[in-house]
């Protein structure tokens with residue numbers, strides 16, 4: 001069963017076709033990767049799924065419902081969360097506050113209710129704080145809950161971004177280059193965390209990643225883009241040995257050497 005399906009998905013910027021008629025189904029409860037050389041259209045693909053860009057053509061369905069022309073915050077509410085290539089935390093807020101921000105989408109209390117300190121709202125805030133704490137424990141940051149987000153080591157900031165995304169209670173988690181800038185130890189910890197999120201929380205994970213070792217270790221399904229077009233799809237073994245993929249990454253002459 002597919003959790004997220006794109007059909008003939010297309011995005012143009014002037015004369016440039018950044019994503020060109022891409023079809024793909026991301027199966028429920030699995031980890032998939034979207035890979036391809038720089039400028040292949042991966043981030044544009046994520047930006048259409050999260051409603052930041054409206055597709056020029058094609059369809060996107062979350063669990064059978066179209067999400068084209070739906071606003072980004074509504075898409076978050078429907079169950080798609082993401083992290084960004086360049087970490088986007090509230091650097092001067094605490095670790096706990098950053099996760100609470102992710103949670104607000106499910107809170108009923110508006111700003112006025114919070115200011116008036118109504119008992120029902122205080123109860124809701126306490127529950128949210130407990131849930132935020134549990135999420136921080138889940139990603140291993142509970143000891144840092146009162147630190148400023150911007151002061152955390154890089155790997156911890158990435159995990160905090162994941163905790164904030166999980167706070168929106170997603171069905172689908174999109175991770176844009178989660179291992180970028182991480183040292184080998186942090187990458188191993190990240191790999192374990194992503195596997196746990198898929199298995200224990202039953203979340204469909206889709207990642208964009210340049211670290212091929214990580215992609216091959218984590219992903220069951222891989223979509224390969226080149227100049228906006230799908231050039232291959234399959235499991236890690238199929239992708240690793242696919243001549244078009246090798247050529248896209250290494251160029252024609254190098255690909256011939258690798259294959260022969």
Ligand SMILES: Nc1ncnc2c1ncn2[C@@H]1O[C@H](COP(=O)(O)OP(=O)(O)OP(=O)(O)O)[C@@H](O)[C@H]1O
Pocket residue numbers: 013016018036037038039040041042043044045
């Ligand atoms: N807002 C925009 N306006 C114009 N062109 C854009 C815009 N966003 C992306 N592009 C272009 O679309 C193409 C695909 O870009 P995109 O960022 O989606 O690629 P990518 O695969 O994510 O690349 P990278 O791996 O380097 O992050 C590129 O040629 C890029 O310059």
